[in-house]
Amino acid sequence: MGNRAVLLTNLGSPDSTSVADVRKYLDQFLMDPYVIQLPWLLRRLIVGLFVLPTRPKASAHAYRSIWWEEGSPLVVLSQRLLAAVRKKTGVPVAVAMRYGNPSIESQLLHLAQQDGVEEILLIPLYPHYADSTVKTTVEEAKRVIARHGLQLKLTVIKPFYEEPDYIDALLASTAPWINADHDFDHVLFSYHGLPEIHLTKADPTGGHCLKSADCCQVASPAHATCYRFQVLRTTQRYVAKAGLRPEQYSIAFQSRLGRAKWLEPSTVNTLEKLAQNGVKKLLVMCPAFVTDCLETLEEIALQGAETFKQAGGESLTLIPCLNDHEQWAAVLARWCDDYPSSD
Numbered sequence: 001m002g003n004r005a006v007l008l009t010n011l012g013s014p015d016s017t018s019v020a021d022v023r024k025y026l027d028q029f030l031m032d033p034y035v036i037q038l039p040w041l042l043r044r045l046i047v048g049l050f051v052l053p054t055r056p057k058a059s060a061h062a063y064r065s066i067w068w069e070e071g072s073p074l075v076v077l078s079q080r081l082l083a084a085v086r087k088k089t090g091v092p093v094a095v096a097m098r099y100g101n102p103s104i105e106s107q108l109l110h111l112a113q114q115d116g117v118e119e120i121l122l123i124p125l126y127p128h129y130a131d132s133t134v135k136t137t138v139e140e141a142k143r144v145i146a147r148h149g150l151q152l153k154l155t156v157i158k159p160f161y162e163e164p165d166y167i168d169a170l171l172a173s174t175a176p177w178i179n180a181d182h183d184f185d186h187v188l189f190s191y192h193g194l195p196e197i198h199l200t201k202a203d204p205t206g207g208h209c210l211k212s213a214d215c216c217q218v219a220s221p222a223h224a225t226c227y228r229f230q231v232l233r234t235t236q237r238y239v240a241k242a243g244l245r246p247e248q249y250s251i252a253f254q255s256r257l258g259r260a261k262w263l264e265p266s267t268v269n270t271l272e273k274l275a276q277n278g279v280k281k282l283l284v285m286c287p288a289f290v291t292d293c294l295e296t297l298e299e300i301a302l303q304g305a306e307t308f309k310q311a312g313g314e315s316l317t318l319i320p321c322l323n324d325h326e327q328w329a330a331v332l333a334r335w336c337d338d339y340p341s342s343d
Helices: 020-030 041-050 055-066 075-087 104-112 131-147 162-174 196-202 221-225 229-241 267-276 298-310 325-339
Strands: 003-013 091-102 117-124 153-157 186-192 249-254 281-285 314-318
Touching: 003 075, 003 104, 003 325, 020 055, 020 091, 041 117, 055 091, 055 131, 075 091, 075 314, 075 325, 091 104, 104 117, 104 131, 104 249, 117 131, 117 325, 131 153, 131 196, 162 229, 162 325, 186 267, 221 229, 229 249, 249 267, 249 298, 249 325, 281 298, 281 325, 298 314, 314 325
Parallel strands: 003 091, 003 117, 117 153, 186 249, 186 281, 281 314
Antiparallel strands: none
């Protein structure tokens, strides 16, 4: 293996809570063909005519409700994680955002200037595979390397949804809430949603994902790129080690956008049903995110809590994401040092 540098990547955030910055961010995000999987012209029309005229103002309001004095929580927490990882590894490490700043391009160019660097280990900070997270990140890294003629070998870490080190870090970070001494009635695993068509398009077999009710229980090469299979497996691995019984937890999917058919059940509907069925004290985990962000801090902790209480629940507690937890930083540092190079 040549001298290695590591690039951690996350989704990104607007530069500020101004409507102009939010509009710029949403335009970059939604015009990505891996996010809205439609031809460019149709995508441009939808984003330009139906999203950007109104959504930036509403989103700016949402961002303001969770914005920190230091800036975007997602970016600030990602930088804290970077600092924690750097303390535990000797290789150069940087963090970049797929959308917004710091960009993948700027950070790859920065790492390429380090003396002797011949390989980039790309770690998309998403436990589960999706074209709209992992693939778009990898393709952007490849584009930058090609555009600038960088003599770098690119190694991409595989989705780590059931890696024992990841599951153990998740257990450690959530332990203060998921234990016998903590008073709760139920745990909801709320994963980011995806349109169903994203799963079927990513299915290399062309005939497995969502073709039967038990498709995630039937072994298939499709599972390597199946988001639904992978989030179910994360949940299975976690609850087995945490000792949660089947009646103690549920799984749902949040953050819907547009009219396409998305994975079910929805988080909003699940919150209402749990409250109506007598759950009073609810814990919510969001394992699709390793970093707290708008979707956890605002969508779950604020909007979700209001939905739950209006339906009859008493309290909704958001369990923080891994963020810069020491055990998670140690896991990433080990991967920085030991993850095998690609052939």
